[in-house]
Amino acid sequence: MMLDWVSGVLLLVGSFLLLTGALGFLRFADFYARIHACGVTETLATSCILLGLLIQSDSAVPQFKLLLILLFVLLSSPTSSHALAKAAWNAGVRPRDNRGKQPLPLPPGEH
Amino acid sequence: MELAVNIVLLSLLVTTAAALVLVRGLLASIMLTSIYGLLSASFFVIMDAVDVAFTEAAVGAGVSPLLLLLSVAVIGRHEARNAGARPLFAVLLVGITGALLIVGTLDMPAFGRADAPAHLHVAPRYLLLSGEETGIPNVVTSVLASYRAYDTLGEVIVIFTAGVAVILILASGTHRGSARPHSAPVDTKDPHTILQVVSKTMIPFMLLFAFYVQFHGDYGPGGGFQAGVIFASGIILYGLLYGLPAICRVIRPPVVELCSALGVLVYGVTGILSMLQGRPFLDYSVLADDPIRAQQIGIMVIELGVGITVASVLIVIYYAFANQFETNGN
Amino acid sequence: MDILSHFNYWVVVVLMMLGFFIVIARGNLIKKLIGLNIFQTSVFIFYISTGKVIGGSAPVLSSDIQLYSNPLPHVLILTAIVVGIATTSVGLALVLRIYRAYGSIEQDEILEQSRQ
Known part of the structure; x- marks a missing residue:
C-alpha cells in the first residue's frame, strides 16, 4: 500500500516533469534554451517513471529489464542532448536573448 | 484506455506526415521520418504486435533515416522550391483516390472485432496448435x-x-x-x-x-x-x-x-x-x-x-x- | 463508437494519400522516397490494425491468457519492414547514381538534361 503511493507519486512527478519539458520546448526563445528544457527534464522524468514502474512490477525479470533501461536512459539521454547542442554550435547556431532576437555576446576566445 | 492511446498515436502520425508534406529541406524531412518511424513503432506496441514494433523501432527510427542522411550528406540538403509543381492536379488525384478508398473502408468489419473474417481462417489454427506442434510459445x-x-x-x-x-x-x-x-x-x-x-x-x-x-x-x-x-x-x-x-x-x-x-x-x-x-x-x-x-x-x-x-x-x-x-x- | 470502429482505417487512408501526394507533387527524388516510405508504413499500419483483437494480448502463448491478437499480419509485416529498408536502400543507391550522372536530383532538371 505504502509502496503503491510511492510509485504513484513518482509516476506523477515524472509526467509533470515531461509536461514542463514540453512546455519549455514550445515556449523558450532560442535553440539552446529549448534543448536545455528537454534534455534536463527528460532524464529525470524518465528516471522517475521507470522507478515508479519498477516498484509496481512484482517479479524479478521485468524489474531487471527496467533497471537496464534506466541505466541506458541515464547514459543516452544526456549524450544525445550534448550531440544535438554540439551539432547546432558547429552549424553556426548562436545563443540569443530572451526574445530570441539579439545574439548574445560570446565569452572571449569563442567565435 | 488503449483506444485513447491508439487515437492519440494515430493523430500524431497524421500530424507528422502532414508536416512532411509542408516542410521544405531534406534534413528536416529526414528527422520527421525518424519521428514517424518511432511513432509507428509505439503504435505497433499498442496493437500487440511486439515483434513488429521491435523491427520498426530499429529500422524506421534508426537505420532508414541514417541511410537517408548519408545520401543527403553526399548530395546536399537543398530541396528546390518549384520542382515538379502541378499541385492542383496532384491534390485532385489524391483527393479522388482517398475518397474512393474511404468509401471502400465502409465495408470493412469494425476495428478489433474478434469475429472479423481475418481472424477466422488460419490464425485460430496457429494459436491453438502451434504450441503443441513446435513447443515454442x-x-x-x-x-x-x-x-x-x-x-x-x-x-x-x-x-x-x-x-x-x-x-x-x-x-x-x-x-x-x-x-x-x-x-x-x-x-x-x-x-x-x-x-x-x-x-x-x-x-x-x-x-x-x-x-x-x-x-x-x-x-x-x-x-x-x-x-x-x-x-x-x-x-x-x-x-x-x-x-x-x-x-x-x-x-x-x-x-x-x-x-x-x-x-x-x-x-x-x-x-x-x-x-x-x-x-x-x-x-x-x-x-x-x-x-x-x-x-x-x-x-x-x-x-x-x-x-x-x-x-x-x-x-x-x-x-x-x-x-x-x-x-x-x- | 461507430466513428471509432473505422478510425484506424481512415487514418491509414489519410497517411497513404499524404505519402502519395509527396511522391507525385514533389520533384526531389529523396523526398519522393520519403513519401514512398510513408505510403509503405501506412500499409503496415493497416495490416497491424486488422490483426488487432480488442482485449487480446500479444501472441506469445501463456496458460493464463485466453484471447490473442492475430499473429499472421505480424509475421507478414515483420518481414516486410526489413524488405522495405533493403528496397529503400536500392532506391537511394539509384538516386546517388542519378546524382553522379546528372549533378542534380530534381526531377525537372534531370528531365531537361535528358531531353537535350
Whole structure:
C-alpha cells in the first residue's frame, strides 16, 4: 500500500516533469534554451517513471529489464542532448536573448 | 484506455506526415521520418504486435533515416522550391483516390472485432496448435520460421538481392579496392570524444542484446529479423563515430559480403537436407527423432540464417553508402 | 463508437494519400522516397490494425491468457519492414547514381538534361 503511493507519486512527478519539458520546448526563445528544457527534464522524468514502474512490477525479470533501461536512459539521454547542442554550435547556431532576437555576446576566445 | 492511446498515436502520425508534406529541406524531412518511424513503432506496441514494433523501432527510427542522411550528406540538403509543381492536379488525384478508398473502408468489419473474417481462417489454427506442434510459445516466431518458412525464404532472398544490387549500383564506376580510404577522414580537429566514450561502453551491450533477441525469440518477442537489425545498428553506430576505416578494420567488407550469402545458404541447406532424406523442402522432421525437438532445431537454424543475412546485408549497405560519403562527400 | 470502429482505417487512408501526394507533387527524388516510405508504413499500419483483437494480448502463448491478437499480419509485416529498408536502400543507391550522372536530383532538371 505504502509502496503503491510511492510509485504513484513518482509516476506523477515524472509526467509533470515531461509536461514542463514540453512546455519549455514550445515556449523558450532560442535553440539552446529549448534543448536545455528537454534534455534536463527528460532524464529525470524518465528516471522517475521507470522507478515508479519498477516498484509496481512484482517479479524479478521485468524489474531487471527496467533497471537496464534506466541505466541506458541515464547514459543516452544526456549524450544525445550534448550531440544535438554540439551539432547546432558547429552549424553556426548562436545563443540569443530572451526574445530570441539579439545574439548574445560570446565569452572571449569563442567565435 | 488503449483506444485513447491508439487515437492519440494515430493523430500524431497524421500530424507528422502532414508536416512532411509542408516542410521544405531534406534534413528536416529526414528527422520527421525518424519521428514517424518511432511513432509507428509505439503504435505497433499498442496493437500487440511486439515483434513488429521491435523491427520498426530499429529500422524506421534508426537505420532508414541514417541511410537517408548519408545520401543527403553526399548530395546536399537543398530541396528546390518549384520542382515538379502541378499541385492542383496532384491534390485532385489524391483527393479522388482517398475518397474512393474511404468509401471502400465502409465495408470493412469494425476495428478489433474478434469475429472479423481475418481472424477466422488460419490464425485460430496457429494459436491453438502451434504450441503443441513446435513447443515454442511465441506464435510469430513459429509461423515465421516453420509454417510460412517458404515465404520467409523468399523475403531473405529479396534482402540478399537488394544488398547485391546496392553494391553493384554504387560500386560500378569506382575502383572498389582503391576507393576505400585508408587515411582516417574523421575530423581530427573535432573528435566526438563524449559520443565515442559513451558509445564504446554501450555498443558491446547492444550486440549482446542482439544475441539475446536472436536466441530468446522462441520465448518472447524477437527473432532473426529483429536481431539482425539491432546487431547492424550497433556496428553502424561504431562506424559513424569512429569512421569507415576503423569499422572496416574490425569487420572486413569481404567477410560481411560472404556472411550475407552464408545466411541464405544456411537457410537453403536446411531445406535441401530434408529433401535429401525424401521429405518435402523445409520439412524439419528429419532433423531429430522427436518431432517437437526437430521443429525447435529447424526454427533455430532458420532464424540464425535470417539473422546473419539481415545483419550483414545492412552492414554491407552501410559500407556502400559510407564509402560514397567519404569519397564524394563534403 | 461507430466513428471509432473505422478510425484506424481512415487514418491509414489519410497517411497513404499524404505519402502519395509527396511522391507525385514533389520533384526531389529523396523526398519522393520519403513519401514512398510513408505510403509503405501506412500499409503496415493497416495490416497491424486488422490483426488487432480488442482485449487480446500479444501472441506469445501463456496458460493464463485466453484471447490473442492475430499473429499472421505480424509475421507478414515483420518481414516486410526489413524488405522495405533493403528496397529503400536500392532506391537511394539509384538516386546517388542519378546524382553522379546528372549533378542534380530534381526531377525537372534531370528531365531537361535528358531531353537535350
